[in-house]
Amino acid sequence: MAERIQQLEMKHISKRFPGVLALDDVSITLKNGEILALLGENGAGKTTLMNILYGLYHQDEGTVLIDNEVIHVKSPKDALLHKIGMVHQHFMLVPNLTVLENIALGYFQNTRFKLDLGLVRKKMMDISVRYDMAVNPDAYIWQLSVGEQQRVELVKTLTLGANLLILDEPTAALTPQQTDELIDLLKEMAKDNNSIIFISHKLNEVKTVSSKIAVLRNGKLVHEGPTGSYSVTELAEQMAGRQINLPKSPEKSKFGDVMLDIKKVWAHNDQGAWGLQGLDLQLKAGEILGIAGVSGNGQKELADVINGVRKVEKGDILLDNWNITNHSAQKIIDQGLGYIPEDRLHEGTLPAFSVRENLILKDYTTSQMSSSIFLKKKVIDSFAEDLIETFNIKCPDMYTSCASLSGGNIQKVILAREITRKPKVLIAAYPIRGLDIGAAEYVHQRLIEARGAGMAVLLISEELEEILDLCDRIAVIYEGKILKVLSGSEADNRKLGLLMAGVTDEE
């Protein structure tokens, strides 16, 4: 292999986006064979810093040095020439090309015109054997699971010659077991004289994988040092800048009647294959039921069929003993369904509409809000003012468009609208995805309150900690079916992880 990067330094890096100082005088160093964990909340500047190193963004101030020489990385091509490679959080693979073609894409940037796939195949198989990462070169990307795609990304980056690897939240879509495998693999790579930068906000895995930690908060470097010197709680406080107490659901033994009864439901996914394969589930009033699973196992289809925006091919869905199967979304809402969708900006709100309009989106036709064809301005104004105050939505005024709010505040608008309607059943899909810890704390408190008020809450999530903290019962979804339902007290990371991977006969 070519010579390895001995030392990387980023010195005094600053970067401004319109209206925001994303990075403020940040310096980090990394030596050969080290694994540096870059910690921080969403928006702290982790990804921005790495995108600068990889040439996707350009710093306004500061320098990057490799082996004490200043380098100018203007594009990813330059980065790769300097043997820096990056695995992005959202994989950068072309779905309708094969694994081999995806790797060849980067391999042939400067070389000959005719495509020599044989050469790339040999290179890539060398890497694949060396690090024991099995990949099928002739499979199409769209046929691969998330875990497999990640392996392809790693093989790709190494085949293109990188020996300094940047991994942006690599474990976000993995089961706990897959995460462990990845961590072992990364340690193996570091031993083989590669350097690794590992971006994450999950403290436990950072503790196990890294030799060194840098913590970013609001674009500033607030801590840098060896991994051993701080505990997980101390690091969490460094990240957030204050003490954090994520709420847990209080113990409870009595629940109400079955509010949502899903009976052997079958439905297609967007590709036309079966996304739900006879899914069975009962949800009771006053409980939070968690759906745990690796994404793509039917979560989206499940939320869609309950909401009436995907056709149920077989089976029935009862909401408070009313059959709502294949009813229109409007009818199902009227029957008492609340929904906090996965894509909060486009599915949960109309981004160009004002906060005020978004708050009444489901109720503007009621006699309370409108008479004949006219909206009652005063009633709506005081209604919106009320909600903005009670839910602590931070916006300049109620006429601000939703798109200009932060993710946390958009989520508050949705929570305000959905919870105030007092639904019988509330579906929350990935409610804290992309939110910082403070906003997550808020969302969790509201969900626990909804539970206390007797709503039946269905929580779909990929964050096991969230599920373990909040849920009375946990159902593991695998390939469109509920594999097993555990009570909150008997579930733990390991059990859920195995079930998420489809393993049921453990003991």
Place this chain on the structure above:
Amino acid sequence: MIVQFLVGIIIGGIPLSVSLLLAGLGEMFTQRSGVFNLGVEGIMMLSAFIGFFTVYTIGSPILGIIAAMAVGALMGLLMGLVSITFKAEQGITGIGLFMFGWGLSGTLFRVYVGGVTTIKGIDGINIPVLSKLPVIGPILFNQNPLVYVAYILVPVASWLLFKTSWGLKVRAVGTTPAAADTVGINVVKIRYQSLVIGGIMAGLAGAYLSICQAHLFADNITAGRGFIAVALVYFGRWKPSGIMGGALLFSMAHSFQRLIQVYGINFPYEIAVIIPYVLVIVVLALTWKSQSLGPLALGKPYDREFRG
């Protein structure tokens, strides 16, 4: 009688397919790279005029074809400037390009030529002996030189797209530009290249119409062929062989309706002339389901620093 009628359809149909095939193959590269160029019709019109005008003034059909291709390349660059560099909406830009080509060619024609004028142009070639063979002689060995060029370009385009590293880059850029960017491919450059190739091919298609087929120029000489070519790219699922199939189907249907009139068959004229167009719409509607192969980023400008 039946055989004679069928041979007549094919003989009449092949020349009609050439401009569709050339423009369609060019647009295929453009769309594969993620740019939707609706302005093909305008490029064809302007280059048909420039090709015609070069022959009209200088007398050299070869120079006429070269001039038409140059104009096509420039129009491709113009589309790139507006839609890639300035990130304007591609559909609207394409319509603008069409209006521009139509207006400019018509105006130049009226100012510098005035009325219907024929030129020498390029005629079909008679390959000795072979062209005298029954049935296949007139079909295969008695055609305009550009007919052969167009059909040779089908496998060439296939090779370019699927067997070269450039073709791989085009396919990647049109599907997931961010993935191409992050392995060091210049998305903007590849899209410009594809647009220029599309422009050159549309220019050649336009030159074929005025220099080889009609031997004259008239306002709106393309009569919608550029738009049909855009439709044929969808029809052919972004593959050269599919586009060839579509071009042949359309032109044979066209030839069929012409022959009905020539033979004086008792069939309403108004219905006959719409057959080719209806056919394209019906087939497009029926093939709509298999979407997965297309360039997923078609029509979307690429912006690396877009934080959405």
